[in-house]
Amino acid sequence: MSESTRHIGKPIPRIDGLDKATGALKYLSDLRFEGTLWGKVLRAAHPHAMIRGIDTSAAEAIEGVHAVLTHRDVKGLNRFGIAVPDQPALCEDRVRYVGDAVALVVADTEEIATRACAAIVVDFRVLPVVDDPLRALEPGAPAVHTDGNLMHRNEVSKGDIAEGFEQSDVILEHHFSTQMYAHAFLELDAGTGLLDPGSGVLTIWCAGQYPYRDQLQIARAVGWDPEKIHVIASPIGGAFGGKDEITIQIYLALMAIAVPGRPVKLALSREESMEAGTKRHPFELDVKLGAKRDGTFMALDFEMVSDTGAYASLGGPVMNLAIEGASGPYVFPHTRIGGRVAYTNNGFSGAFRGFGTTQSCFAQEQMIDMLALELGMDPIDLRLKNALHTGDLSAMDHRIWTAVGIEETLRVARDSRIWRERRERQARHRPPLFFGTGVACEMQATGLGKGIPDFAGAHCDLEPDGAVKLRIGGIEMGTGVNTAYCQMAAEILGLPMDRMRIVMGDTGETPDSGTTTASRSIYMMGNAATLAARDLARVMGEFVASHWGEGFTLRDGAFVRDGQSVSLIDIAARASEMGQRLRGEGHTVHPEADRDFGDGLPHIMYAYCTQIASVIVDGETGEVFVDEVLSIPDCGRVINPQGVEGQSEGGVVMGASYALLEEVLMEGGRFINANFTNYSLPTAVDCPRRIDTVMVEVPEPTHEWGSKGIGETVTVPICPAIVNAIFDAIGIRFFRIPVTPERVVEAIEANPDCRAARAMSSAMG
Amino acid sequence: MPELVRIEDYHIPQTVEETLELLAAETKRGREVALLAGGTDILVRMREGRMQPRVIIQIEALDELRGITETETSLRIGARVTFAELLASPLIERHARVISLACFEIGAPQIQSRGTVGGQLGTASPVGDLIPPLLVLDAEVLCRSVDDERRIPIGDFVKGVGKNDLRPDELILGVEFPKPPPGAHGLWHKMGPRRAQSISKVSFAGLVHLDKRKRVALCRLAYGAVAVTAIRARETEALLTSQALTPALIREAQALVQTEFSPITDLRSTESYRRKMCGVMLRRGLSGLLEQG
C-alpha cells in the first residue's frame, strides 16, 4: 500500500454532498410532472381474510376519478417476490396481512383518490389470525398459505456434533429472542409512472435497490415487455434493505397503464409504508456451545425460528445468512446449525442491513462472552484463540481462501484505550451508576452466494467536453459509493475529481450491475468501474495512436509523448467530429466457494468487524447510556476513509438502537406503533457520546484495489457488544432485545444477587 | 390516511374581541371550530382524523395574548407565549424556574418555537409537560367569552385525557400564578423513550421551599403520565410539609409516592416502572436539595 495515489484512500468529499445539504438534489419522490394524477392504494382492512367480492362502482362514479383497478385489471402474473413470486400485486380472493393491496385508484388529486378508496366496498370474510411463529408451525394452526406455514428449513453441519459436545469441558445452553425492527428510511416510498402512448414505453421513477430486477418484476406482474419498461431507481433517500423488494413500482405501472399519457404519482404515508413494507425478521434462537477448558471451541449447535410474515420475499435467504453467520469468525470442529422460517399474518419481513446475521450474532457473541466468564478468560483473548484465518475451514465446512482480517481487528481492540482503561473507569463509577464494557465480533457474508448469478457491469464514457462519465446500474442510497467509484476511475485515468461524472441505477442509461445489497457494491461495482476506466484508457490509447501516432502514454489525464500532449478534451473533440463514441466497458463476476450447499450457500467472501462499547447503566431508572464505541471494520483497502467512517458511525447508531430502543409492536397482526410518534428512533442526543473508527486494511487479493464492502458488518456486532457491556456493568444477561429501562429495572429487582442490586443495597444501608 | 375534511372558513382575527365574537357566532351555528395557535397538536390530530374542524380561527395575530408580565405578587403568561419565549424569559427563570426546566425538554427547538401555553392547555394531555409545573405553581387559567370571564385553578381546568373545562365559546387568555417565596426550589425530571423529542413516560415537577433549619416550609409535587390528568401528590406533600428534610424522610416519601397513583401499562411503559420512577424522581430531586445545603 506504499504506492502513492491521488484519490484512492483519500477523504475526498462526497460528490453529491453539497447538493444534498442544500436540497438542490431531487430525489425521485420529489419529482413532479405537468398534468400529474394521483394514485392511492386500498389496503386490506384485516390481517387475514377471504375476499368475497369487490364493488368499485361507487368509487368510479366520483368526479375526478380516472381509474379504479383491482386484480381483474391485471394482465400479467399479478405476483411479485425476489426469491419466490408469491405476493399478489392486487389480492384476488384473500388478504394475508394488513398491508396487502386490494385496489388502486387514479384521480385528479390525492384527496379525491383517498375518498374514492373509501368508497370501494370489499366483502371480507375474516379468517383466524396467526401472529406467533412458533404457534404457526404447530399442527392445526391457521394456514397462511395452502401448503402450510413452514416457508423454509435449512441446516448445515460439520464434523460430529455429539462427539464435539462429548469432548467439551464446558457446555453452555441458552435461548434468545430478537424483535421486529423497521428500516425507518427517511425517504418514504413514492414515485411516478408514465406510459408514453406513442412508443409504448412505461417509465417508472421510483427508488429501488435493483432497477433491472424491478423491471423484470414489473414486467412479470403486469404483463408488459421488459424492453418497454424504463426504471429509474437512483438516488435513494435511505433504504437499508427496505427497498430491495418491490415497494410501489408495480402499482405505479398498473396505474400508468390505465391512463396512458398521464403521469401518475403515488406517495405512501409513514403509517402506510410501515404497515406495507418489509421489516427485520424477529427470531427465536436456541444455542448450545461447547469448549475445552483452555478455551478451544469444540461444538456449536444452533436452532432458529424466524417470523417472515405473510409472504416469502427474502425470508429464506435471510435465514440462510443467519445460519452462515451463526458461528461468527471462529473455527469450530463440530457444528450443527439449523433454522425454520414461518409464515404468519405479522406484516412481512425481508432484507435488512445485516441480513439474518444480526440476529444470530446477537446470540452467539453473548454465548462467547458467557464462556469467557465461565473459563475466567479475557473475552478478546478467547476470541483471538479461536479466530478464523485464511485457509481455514468454516463452520459450514468450506475452505475460506479470501482475505480474513478478524485477528487484526481483535488486536486493535485489545490494545485500545477503551479496552485497557475499562476496569479503571468501572471503578470510578458509584451506585446507582454502573459502568461496563463489552466486545463483539461479526463475519458478514458479502456477495450473493454460491450458484446465484453475481455479476456487475460498468461503462466509462468519454464525454464530448472531455469529462468522463461512469454508468453503473447500482444505486446510491446514501452510502457514498458514487464518490468511491469516481475515485477509482479518476485514479486510473489520472483525472481530477471534478472531471468525473456518474449516472446510476437507470435501465435506460446504465448497464446491469446487479443488486445494491449484500455489501457488494465496492467490491463488485468498484471492480467493474475500475475495469471500465482501464478499458476506456485502452480505447482512447488506440484512438490517439490512429489519429496522433504511436508512442503516447496516459499520464495525469493526458496522452503524452516527449513534450507533446493530447488532452482528453482534444480526444473528445476529435471523436465528436468523427461521430465516434469512446466507451470503456468493465464486467466482473463474483468468485465462488469450492463447495455447494444449495440455496446460495456458502459465500466465499466476508466482511469482518470487531466493536467495543462502553455503557453507563443507571441501576435505578434502568436507563442505558452508550458512552463510547470503538468500531474496527476490516475493509480491505480503504477507498475513502470518510465514507467508511460515515458507514461505521451510522451502523453503530443503528445497531445501538436495535439493542436498546426500537421495536415494531404488533397485536393480532395489527401494527401498534406505525408512525414516528410511537416508533422511537434515536435523536442526536441518544447517540453514543463518542464513536471512533479504526479501519483495518487486510487487502482482498481478488479486488482490483484490495477492497471489500463494510456497509452491513459495522451495524451488527455493536448490539451484542452493548448487551455484553450491560452485563459487565450490572451483572445481568439480557436474552431479549431491546433492553429497555423497564426490562433493566425488572431484571435488577428479580436478581437481588447481581452486581448492581448488591451495590445499590449496600449503598443504601 | 383518513379522509380530509374540507375547511369551510379560515379566520385570522386581529383582536381578542373579534375572536370572541367569531367564537360566539360559530358556537350558535353549531359548526365545529378550532382555534389554531402553534398548530403542533391540532395538525397532528386533524391528520389522524381525531379532530375534524370546519372552521379554523388562527390566533397568531393576537398580540394581547403574547406577553409575560409581573405584578408585585404574581406572574402572568399570555396564551400565545411559546415555549421558546418562556425559555428566554428572565422573569420566568427568576420566579418560576420549574417552567424553564420543563420547557427545555419539550420537543426540540422546532416545537419549542411553535408550541404555546394556550395550546398545551387546550390539548389537556396527561403527558403535557407544562401542566405539572403549572400545578405546583398553583396557576389559574384565565378564560374569556363575549359575556363572561373566568379564573379556573389549573387542577380543575384539566379534567381528563384531552378534556378540559373550556366552553366552546371561550378563549384562553393565559395563566397567572403567585410568585413563589424567594428561595423556593423548582424541581423537574422527565423520562421518555428517548432523551429528546420524546413523549413522557413519567414527568415530575416540584416546588419546595426549605426554611433555615431545613424544614419543609412549602411543598407541592405533581406528576404527568401517571393518571388521566397531570396530578398533585397530595399525600406525599402532606407527609413532607412542616417536617425536617432528612434522608430518612425522603426515603419514606419515595415509598409513599409510589403508591399514590394508579398508572397504567401502555406502549410507552409499564405500571410498575411508572410507580417506581415517581419515587426515584422525587428522591433524587429532594436529595439534590439536601446536598445543595
Ligand SMILES: Cc1cc2nc3c(=O)[nH]c(=O)nc-3n(C[C@H](O)[C@H](O)[C@H](O)COP(=O)(O)OP(=O)(O)OC[C@H]3O[C@@H](n4cnc5c(N)ncnc54)[C@H](O)[C@@H]3O)c2cc1C
Ligand atoms: C414533534 C412533537 C413533539 C412534541 N413534544 C412535546 C413535549 O415534549 N412535551 C409536551 O408537553 N408537548 C409536546 N408536543 C405537543 C405540543 O407541542 C404541545 O402540547 C403544545 O403546547 C401545543 O401548543 P400549540 O400552540 O401548538 O397548540 P395547537 O395545536 O395550536 O392547539 C392545540 C389545542 O389547543 C387549542 N388552543 C390553542 N390556543 C388556545 C387558546 N388561546 N384558547 C383556547 N384554546 C386554544 C386549540 O384549539 C387546540 O385544540 C409535541 C408535539 C409535536 C408535534
